[in-house]
Amino acid sequence: MNIKPIEKSIAILLLFICSYSFAKEQPDYLESSLCLPKENIAFSFKTDPKEKIASICIGPQRSYLVYRYGTQNHIELNYPTDPNSSSWEKFSFNSYVRAGGELNDPKGAREISFDNSGTDYSVYQNWGSENDYEIGILIINKGKNYKISGIPKSQIGSLSRLENSRDLLETRE
Structure with missing residues (x-):
């Protein structure tokens, strides 16, 4: 009985399993969002034209709130960087x-905003009559406004999921 081919097959199988586990450095995100499987999607959408993703995610048992922007392979902004109970x-x-x-x-209009090192971010959802609906991100940096439009058909959730949340800062006037 020749054991060498069996040993070779086992070695190749182990090599494949180990290389797969080491290659998987990126976290698994829920489909079409940047929320982790343990998180709930509050609001998520793809942006136009670069098709990046903006996601607002709620931690298990509402333990934290986090905003992520980028692609599933490269997060460009994760705010706050270390989400915890004070992140709300x-x-x-x-x-x-x-x-x-x-x-x-x-x-109507809803927005959730935050300041990251002097740059203001507002993720918004606006609507009016006659199918007038818009989602996106407004960025204000050093007095200049930048607008990233969202693709409404890609939307998951709604900012209404954060309405009446006692954990958020008081509504700004």
Whole structure:
């Protein structure tokens, strides 16, 4: 009985298993978001035209709040860098909703904002009448505004999931 081919097969199999486990350095994200499987997606969408992803994720048992931007292979911004129970206090939430009626068109806006080293970020969702709907990110740095448009069809969740959250900073006027 020749044991050499069996040993060779086992060695190749072990090499494959080990190389796969070492190659898998990137975390597993939920499909179409940058939230980890243990996290809940509050709001996530792809951006236009670069198709990066913006995600706001809630930790297990609402233990933290985190914003991530980039691709599943490269996170460009993870805020806060070390999410914990105090991370909720680093975000502000603002909301305005007007119901429709005979004299009013329905209209609304929600945003969650944070300051990262002097740069302000606002992830927003705005809507009005006649299919007027917009999502995206507004970045204000040194007095200049940058807008990254989101793709509404890629949206998962809603900023309404953060409404009335006692953990967020008080709503800004």
